[in-house]
Amino acid sequence: MLWGSFMDAEQLFRNHELAFRTQYGELKERVRAESQLLPGTPGSLALRTGTGFPYWYRVYYPVPNRQAEELVGREDAADALQAMRDRIEFSAWVSRQVASLRKLGFQVADKAVARVLVELHNRGAFTAGLVLVGTLGYMAWLNELGAIAISARTQDFDLARRQRLKLAAPLPFLNTLKSTGLPFVAVPGFPSRAPSTSVKLPGVQGLRIDMLAPGETLGTAIPVPEMDWAAQAIPYYDYLLENPEPAAMLAGGHCIPVLLPQAARLVWHKLYASANRSGSPEKAEKDRRQALVLAAVLMETDAPALEEAFKSAPTAMTEHVKPLYRVLMPRVVRYPELKELLTACLAT
Numbered sequence: 001m002l003w004g005s006f007m008d009a010e011q012l013f014r015n016h017e018l019a020f021r022t023q024y025g026e027l028k029e030r031v032r033a034e035s036q037l038l039p040g041t042p043g044s045l046a047l048r049t050g051t052g053f054p055y056w057y058r059v060y061y062p063v064p065n066r067q068a069e070e071l072v073g074r075e076d077a078a079d080a081l082q083a084m085r086d087r088i089e090f091s092a093w094v095s096r097q098v099a100s101l102r103k104l105g106f107q108v109a110d111k112a113v114a115r116v117l118v119e120l121h122n123r124g125a126f127t128a129g130l131v132l133v134g135t136l137g138y139m140a141w142l143n144e145l146g147a148i149a150i151s152a153r154t155q156d157f158d159l160a161r162r163q164r165l166k167l168a169a170p171l172p173f174l175n176t177l178k179s180t181g182l183p184f185v186a187v188p189g190f191p192s193r194a195p196s197t198s199v200k201l202p203g204v205q206g207l208r209i210d211m212l213a214p215g216e217t218l219g220t221a222i223p224v225p226e227m228d229w230a231a232q233a234i235p236y237y238d239y240l241l242e243n244p245e246p247a248a249m250l251a252g253g254h255c256i257p258v259l260l261p262q263a264a265r266l267v268w269h270k271l272y273a274s275a276n277r278s279g280s281p282e283k284a285e286k287d288r289r290q291a292l293v294l295a296a297v298l299m300e301t302d303a304p305a306l307e308e309a310f311k312s313a314p315t316a317m318t319e320h321v322k323p324l325y326r327v328l329m330p331r332v333v334r335y336p337e338l339k340e341l342l343t344a345c346l347a348t
Contacts, residue, residue, distance in 0.1 A: 011334060012289075012296045013142075013149040020104050021146040027097045028248040031255045034090070039118045039180070040068070041253070042091035045084065047075060056081055058088065062181045063115055095253030105148040106250060107139035112207045113157060114252030115180045120159075121256050123176060128165040131244045132258045133212065134158030138270075138290045140249045141263045147297045152286060155205055160212040160234075160261075162241035165226050173211065173229035174199060184209075195221045195230035214238035218276075236317045240269040264302070264309035267295045271321045271328075288324070292331055292338075299338045310345045322346045 016024075031037070043060025046069075054075035062068045073080035102108040113136065120126060132140060135154045142149055165171070177184040177199055187198040187208070200208040213222040215233020222231045234240075244259040261269075274287035298306050310318065325346040332339045 010331060012293045012331075013147040015300075016105065016146045016148060020101070020106075023097070024101055024106060024143060024146075027094065027101070027255050028257075030090075031094060031248065032246075032257050036122050037118050037254065037256065038087055038091045039115060039122070042088045042095060043070075044088070045072065045081070056084070058084055064111060066181060068181070091253075094255055098250050098253050098255060101143075101250060106143050107151055109136060109139065109249065109251035111252035112182060112201065113249075114254045114256070115182060116157070116177060116207075116209065117249055117251055117256040117258065118254055119176060119180050121258070123171055124167065125165065125171060125176075126257060126259050128167045128171075129161055129163070129244075130165060130259065131160045131162070131241055132158075132249060132260055133160045133240070133266075134210075135286075135290070136249060137260050137266065138294065140247050140258065140260055141266065141294060142297075143250060144247050144260070145263065145294075145297045145301055147293070149293045151290075155207055157207060157209045158212055159209065160237060160241055161224065161231070162214060162238060162244075167226050171227050173224070173227040176227075177209070182207075189221060189230075195223075197221055197230045197232045212237060214241065236269060236272060236314060239313055239317065240265050262305070262309065263294055264298055264305040265313075267291045267298070267306060268309055268313050268318070268321060270294075271324060272317050275320045275324055288328070292328065295342075296332070296335050296338050299335060299341065303337065303341070306341060307345070318345075 040060045040062035043058045046057050046059045048055050048057055056072040056075065058070040058072055060068060072084045098108060120130065134156060135151065136157055139151050142151065174184065174186055182201060184199040184201060186196040187200050189196050198208055198210045200206050211224060211229055211231040212234050213224065213231035214237035215222050216235060217233055218235060220233040222233050224231050240261045244261055247258055247260045249256050249258050270287045270291035274284040274291065277284040277287070295306060325342065328342055329339065332342065
């Protein structure tokens with residue numbers, strides 16, 4: 001191999017310093033100990049006496065430019081008042097930590113994403129088995145693995161479930177999202193008689209959330225009765241979503257506990273997706289790059305997981321990935337161990 005070709009090859013990622021990874025880990029563990037997260041800004045306490053009886057309220061912004069108040073209790077409700085003080089203080093600490101991590105190169109999604117994730121967390125959706133996938137899932141894995149890499153911003157937000165969610169009570173998807181205070185509307189199905197599988201905020205740049213599920217025919221609507229909704233079928237999502245892992249997502253001023261697909265399975269499924277995106281070369285390139293970044297990081301942190309994930313993948317899926325071998329090789333020149341693994345998996 002020529003020295004010049006090595007120098008010209010792209011560097012896929014850098015590692016965060018140990019101190020910064022420790023800071024992230026402490027934040028995540030402290031947040032996971034909280035059963036409920038305060039939505040929006042931390043806020044402040046205000047005593048209102050307009051009704052003739054003094055009551056404490058938390059005053060905050062659930063979404064940008066919209067103030068709201070949450071009843072805490074009567075003026076003499078000392079325990080409730082102290083509990084809310086503690087929650088506000090903790091929320092403010094989290095917000096400072098997330099701002100610090102953002103400056104250090106950690107992946108942080110925007111405030112609208114934060115508002116949705118906090119709502120879903122507080123309603124037990126992730127505990128019940130809902131999984132964060134797509135680019136947000138990739139961003140979360142970069143933080144989990146302590147890696148710094150470029151991540152293209154997206155206005156698409158993907159959630160998935162492998163089987164019926166283990167919810168204590170039904171969780172209507174659209175109503176849940178509307179309860180955030182953000183004006184989500186259902187995106188009509190195609191054809192028009194098909195059920196909706198997506199919601200969106202107004203405007204060309206409005207956040208869009210897609211619900212996904214395993215299915216043989218891409219795009220077929222799959223009923224999700226426990227959420228009074230439907231999901232788009234994605235081939236081999238049963239493979240991707242098997243045994244998801246607890247993690248966290250940084251968004252806005254929040255750190256939200258979520259479930260993620262196994263990183264190694266995400267690598268192979270993203271390569272499969274990139275090979276099957278007809279008419280979307282830019283999305284195919286995004287999938288390939290994300291897959292290679294995660295693969296390169298995993299070769300340093302958990303190399304056996306990549307090989308095991310490939311062996312566990314359906315043959316019909318990996319047959320779509322193997323033709324990418326020659327396309328991928330020039331991009332991993334800096335990573336000889338990854339190159340060796342890709343050769344062993346794809347060149348046979």
